[in-house]
Amino acid sequence: MIDIHFIVNPIAGSGDHSFSETFLQDYFEEERYNITIKSSGHKGHAIDLTKESIHQQADIIVACGGDGTINEVASALVGTTIPLGIVPVGSGNGLACNLNIPKNLKKALYVIKNNQRRAIDVGSVNKRYFFSNTGFGFTANVIGNYEASQERTLLCYMKATLKSFQYYFKKEETVISINDDLEVVNPFLVFISNSNVMGYNMSLTPKASLTDGLLDVVIVPQIGRLRMLLFGFCVLIKRPELLKDVKCYQTSHIKLFRKKGSFFESQIDGELSQIDTVELSVSIEEKSLTVLV
Ligand SMILES: Nc1ncnc2c1ncn2[C@@H]1O[C@H](COP(=O)(O)OP(=O)(O)OP(=O)(O)O)[C@@H](O)[C@H]1O
Incomplete structure (x- = not known):
């Protein structure tokens, strides 16, 4: 089984996201995937949720939001072997655009399912x-x-x-x-x-x-x-x-x-x-x- 954890920022972009287990199960078959959805409640919360998911041995962790959410989720993933998935439901979506990750929800979910991986550089400001x-x-x-x-x-x-x-x-x-x-x-x-x-x-x-x-x-x-x-x-x-x-x-x-x-x-x-x-x-x-x- 592949454990995928979705960390959703409910206020990113238009704030109108339709993530539910039933919805996601249409794309990720129950026999192959375990889906977990977590919602961030405040600024910085996605960092703690991601650390918890790492501890829970998630195979893939997906940031659902914009660049701010990606920053929080990815910061906890740097140096681990767990890949970051991105569902770009933010406003600017700069990183997703550079990575050619589609804004269309279904297409973005297929990118995650395809499991094609790329290692990217990470910048740091005083760590x-x-x-x-x-x-x-x-x-x-x-x-x-x-x-x-x-x-x-x-x-x-x-x-x-x-x-x-x-x-x-x-x-x-x-x-x-x-x-x-x-x-x-x-x-x-x-x-x-x-x-x-x-x-x-x-x-x-x-x-x-x-x-x-x-x-x-x-x-x-x-x-x-x-x-x-x-x-x-x-x-x-x-x-x-x-x-x-x-x-x-x-x-x-x-x-x-x-x-x-x-x-x-x-x-x-x-x-x-x-x-x-x-x-x-x-x-x-x-x-x-x-x-x-
Ligand atoms: N429940 C919440 N309530 C308020 N703010 C939240 C909540 N969850 C996360 N946040 C914060 O919302 C901020 C904006 O998120 P994010 O950058 O993902 O969206 P965006 O600004 O719409 O997209 P982009 O950065 O691509 O323009 C982040 O700082 C994040 O920490």
Whole structure:
């Protein structure tokens, strides 16, 4: 028998998911599969549910949600041999999009049943994992406004971005060091990505690969409002590098030092996170998560 545990985030995306054992049993025959469904009750809960499923010796653990849910489930799976299944019922679904996992529920379930596995790289920020991307400065501010809007739709994401364009000002002063030599002081935006999709099919790092052992880094220095708008347009057409101020790098590690401000305002896989240290080390662990694709 194959034990599949589904960890469902009931508020991800539209929040309208039809997961029940009877429904799933239509796709996973009773004679071959044991199905368990668990629902997360609050932020961070999916980590505990996944750890419990690992303890219960699940053969496959499936994250049903968006990038935030995947982050919680996958963080507990890094370094284990248990594969992660993904049912992308979130809003942005950046990682699922990079992995070509269909948004159609039935097709996503067939991907899990097919049991085709791929090992992917995993990013870490001071030992906290990310699978899609992390960001500081402006991108974190956008996520802060997006979370405050209480709704997870593309329209709300656009409104959050516009609000940041209008009101964002940099609170912390940072120095960034890439590969221990090149230094950038106090940029407007730092975006570090493992994946080539940010969410909602948009990308700041269209050339990123989940299996190249490298992080794709985009750094934008302090720029005026007009250039910010131009940058927004370049992102929409997936050519951020067209703005000549933008610097793109590929690296295996990057360090950020905070000179001013009480914390790093960051986003990790689309969730706001305030990190209370003066130094951040961002690196990549090669092929340390197995995913069903
Ligand atoms: N029962 C719950 N109530 C409130 N929040 C929850 C609950 N369960 C999980 N969460 C949190 O919901 C947040 C959003 O989840 P998730 O990222 O999966 O969906 P999404 O934002 O719609 O998708 P995406 O990140 O792809 O845009 C996560 O931080 C997660 O921890």
